[in-house]
Amino acid sequence: NAGVTQTPKFRVLKTGQSMTLLCAQDMNHExxxxxxxxxxxxxxxxxxxxxxxxxxxxxxxxxxxxxxxKKQNFLLGLESAAPSQTSVYFCASKLSPRDxxxxxxxxxxxxxxxx
Amino acid sequence: GEDxxxxxxxxxxxxxxxxxxxxxxxxSSTYLYWYKQEPGAGLQLLTYIFxxxxxxxxxxxxxxLNKKDKHLSLRIADTQTGDSAIYxxxxxxxxxxxxxxxxxxxxxxxxx
Numbered sequence: 001n002a003g004v005t006q007t008p009k010f011r012v013l014k015t016g017q018s019m020t021l022l023c024a025q026d027m028n029h030e031x032x033x034x035x036x037x038x039x040x041x042x043x044x045x046x047x048x049x050x051x052x053x054x055x056x057x058x059x060x061x062x063x064x065x066x067x068x069x070k071k072q073n074f075l076l077g078l079e080s081a082a083p084s085q086t087s088v089y090f091c092a093s094k095l096s097p098r099d100x101x102x103x104x105x106x107x108x109x110x111x112x113x114x115x
Numbered sequence: 116g117e118d119x120x121x122x123x124x125x126x127x128x129x130x131x132x133x134x135x136x137x138x139x140x141x142x143s144s145t146y147l148y149w150y151k152q153e154p155g156a157g158l159q160l161l162t163y164i165f166x167x168x169x170x171x172x173x174x175x176x177x178x179x180l181n182k183k184d185k186h187l188s189l190r191i192a193d194t195q196t197g198d199s200a201i202y203x204x205x206x207x208x209x210x211x212x213x214x215x216x217x218x219x220x221x222x223x224x225x226x227x
Binding site: 042048058103104106109 | 119123148155156157158159160163203214215217218219220
């Protein structure tokens with residue numbers, strides 16, 4: 001049981017390049033989330049998914065797209081990277097949408113630098 | 116919208132108690148959480164409290180909730196160097212998709 005894994009761990013992009021961050025969970029969780037973490041700003045929700053085939057916008061969705069084709073995977077895409085997207089990206093998953101008390105399980109993060 | 120505020124930094128000596136404070140604005144908050152982030156790692160849930168409780172204790176951790184003032188605190192007794200980390204306060208309202216709003220995080224430095 002690997003929990004939540006993220007690929008890659010580090011990446012450097014040039015402005016305008018594209019990339020996809022992969023999140024995978026093996027806990028059969030319904031909900032999955034993508035956050036970005038910036039100094040002094042805590043975690044901000046980019047997009048989330050309440051189940052396979054569904055996605056929704058979070059707090060800061062601009063410049064990102066997501067897909068949840070399989071229940072265990074949640075992909076975050078940057079079509080044209082900008083320096084403002086330099087951040088640490090965390091994926092999280094949660095078992096049930098009905099019990100808010102259940103914790104979110106976080107991946108180890110992807111550190112992305114856009115030059 | 117919802118807002119969760121924390122001080123950015125706290126320094127304590129090993130063996131002392133640490134108290135990390137948090138204030139939130141959403142009066143519909145049902146669950147309040149404390150997460151711990153160690154260097155280079157993701158967040159890990161430490162504990163949570165329902166809004167109808169005013170205190171929860173779990174070994175060295177004590178969570179106090181003042182719902183009237185929308186103030187949450189985490190006390191770590193006998194703080195150890197392994198407690199050095201960033202601590203995030205978070206809140207979640209009832210219903211909906213259980214969106215969790217995180218604070219900015221408090222970096223706890225434990226001095227040996």
